[in-house]
Amino acid sequence: MKEVEKKKYPHKHILGIEGLLPPDINYLLNLSEKFSLQLSKREKSSFLSNKTCINLFFENSTRTRTSFELAGKKLSADILNISVSSSSIKKGETLIDTAMTLNAMQPDILVVRHPDAGAVQLLSEKVNCSVINAGDGPHEHPTQALLDALTILRRKKVISGLKVAICGDILHSRVARSNIHLLTTLGAEVRVIAPNTLIPYGIENLGVRVYNDMRLGIKDVDIIIMLRLQLERMSGSYVPSIREYFRFFGLDREKLNYAKNDALILHPGPMNRGVEIDSELADDLDRTAIFEQVQLGVAVRMACLYALLENKK
């Protein structure tokens, strides 16, 4: 591990997990562990005390924005939050002009969420500063995959060799995509479980197996990652009804019995209780790691901010 640490993170941006090598991922996870330790001691560090970090959110996200803001503040960075609503977009400025304008203010990092896949990458090509993708449409959400991996490592020690089922709205989920890249890169066996309407075409090419039957899909798995059914984006044609969805794809004790005895349940939040997960099961802190994920998320974001800026100090 010492030798790993001597290397710095080799990329300018964190735009996605796809394309990262195991040492890149492990470098970020090791750093995250250190920052997690710092947080548990309730300490603050001054690593980024001259740095400016702009959170540029073209989509609302209390959870992710707050996590990045807290991460930056615990490193003593100056944090600016910019929320670009659809009404501002109407003012007529292009994404690139917005990015170039903020870039001209000379921040050190832009953390960007955008509803369109690829928008964050495009933006990163135009600016001088480092960019972290905080979610771009259905494409990637790399810090979520990192915090999921850190949570799994905490409980299972290794990722290689684990059987992981990702269950739910795979089609719209950047969380699924980033997790598939990360977990397969580190040697896990990944399955995706969903009705066919929520399985993107060609997903097998990412190295996963597809299941339409949840009991078959979670058989003997170590980890179950439940995805949020994004009710606000669904116009009724993807699933026949919420009730039927829960019956076939909602996680409850009965279906959980098919997984390993010590199978761990993750969920990126916010949860739809009674839709993708049984409410009573969600509260079982022996089986779920939902709030541990949130806690480790701050450490992961500290690691990402730090990794991109340590070369510039």
Added chain:
Amino acid sequence: MKEVEKKKYPHKHILGIEGLLPPDINYLLNLSEKFSLQLSKREKSSFLSNKTCINLFFENSTRTRTSFELAGKKLSADILNISVSSSSIKKGETLIDTAMTLNAMQPDILVVRHPDAGAVQLLSEKVNCSVINAGDGPHEHPTQALLDALTILRRKKVISGLKVAICGDILHSRVARSNIHLLTTLGAEVRVIAPNTLIPYGIENLGVRVYNDMRLGIKDVDIIIMLRLQLERMSGSYVPSIREYFRFFGLDREKLNYAKNDALILHPGPMNRGVEIDSELADDLDRTAIFEQVQLGVAVRMACLYALLENKK
């Protein structure tokens, strides 16, 4: 007073004034005085420099949120503002899950405003950190009552024995309820004045006398607390018309003559000039303490943040 100070504030949360003992209230008021002195010297302290405070507002409130934010910053805490609009609530996450998620980020204090009575208490039972109620529906708004008390103390030296009239929309007012608890606990005689439609059933059980006639109600009082008529929440059935309301329950010079010569007027703001208070009278800084209340509000919130965290240092 020295012995009072040796004791720390004995509660984990500040959810309401109801149930606090005189030493609890006096402890917070004494601390507030000290922080008021610090503010008047325009100094900043580093008491909370490793602490994180999250302002979680399920209802808009520029005034209260800003006051808490400033209080935290003057103590060098890291402050995060989260405004949960009705649209986010629709995303399907429960109040408790939102609270647990933020709790997982390990803040030291959550300052919470919520439109429903009891929501802040419920939330406080689920989280590890301390919670301050910044207003929960028509229930309590403890920091407002504390800053009102501090304002009264500044001008009248004592609270015990004072005659205080609270006038206006008692039914919907958390300010009224918190003030009734605080003022009666410290020995003031409290009256409430309103049309019967704006008097909650059983309010006499809180130890107050009810008046429907403003001139009788403010006769010989030392303090008049005018409440905001919450026009945006009224659908016309509570008061016949704004004009008639002002005629009978709006404070003007003529009605003020019934109070003591040096009677002091408080108002929690924002004011509806010409509705519950005559506009010219509102500007008479000899009679009103409206902006002094705002000023002392910052000191009171510093005291509350400090009191809850001094044991954790």
Added chain:
Amino acid sequence: MKEVEKKKYPHKHILGIEGLLPPDINYLLNLSEKFSLQLSKREKSSFLSNKTCINLFFENSTRTRTSFELAGKKLSADILNISVSSSSIKKGETLIDTAMTLNAMQPDILVVRHPDAGAVQLLSEKVNCSVINAGDGPHEHPTQALLDALTILRRKKVISGLKVAICGDILHSRVARSNIHLLTTLGAEVRVIAPNTLIPYGIENLGVRVYNDMRLGIKDVDIIIMLRLQLERMSGSYVPSIREYFRFFGLDREKLNYAKNDALILHPGPMNRGVEIDSELADDLDRTAIFEQVQLGVAVRMACLYALLENKK
């Protein structure tokens, strides 16, 4: 220059450029140059570490608010952002009461944007703290004019004697008005170019020449300041169509040929590409200084905050 610097900025507020003398303007521009140097070294200073700055925006403005926020943070001030939407205004509080309430929280500076001309001046008369006008309706936007001047100075060394054309929606533009005052005060020759519907009555009294023909107007100028066509405020009667507007008043290479060979193009942003400026031309960093303006804007706002508070240290 040394003697200029010994004098402090003589005014309590920065409400507009109108009425400022050349030494006032030069003092702010010299300070801005220093802060620009500090920013280019990526340093932070602690000049305002005990100070509180409130950004009070009655109109949305990501760009200006972010610039002021960053400026304050680079000087270590505590910054509070308050965005007063039209819905809050409906709550019934007057502008003055909002201002007095914030004033009671004892900030050192209020930075105010308001949709009505004169509102910021009115507010400044009621508060104790210093006020910076961040744009009041079609009236003034002094920090924009200062950053435009700083950009011009960087490229042209002097302002006196330059020929400057301001082109576009002069009628609604506070940027035009502040720039006219600043540039004429420092000895530039200023022209305004627009269709007659977008020329305010009596604008010649400010010492400018009016052109309705863009080619005549920009003939031999050194600087072209293009204004944003505020599409969201236009109900169709000001310009016949966007396409026709671009044909006659949009800046493209053909029209640019009438200006001096080294004429510099400014734009306050956000740009409407293809409306007031040709998109390809906007990206020509040899001819335009659009992002340099944004960069220098942070330094200018640092200078303004500093200049108003250095006497209070």
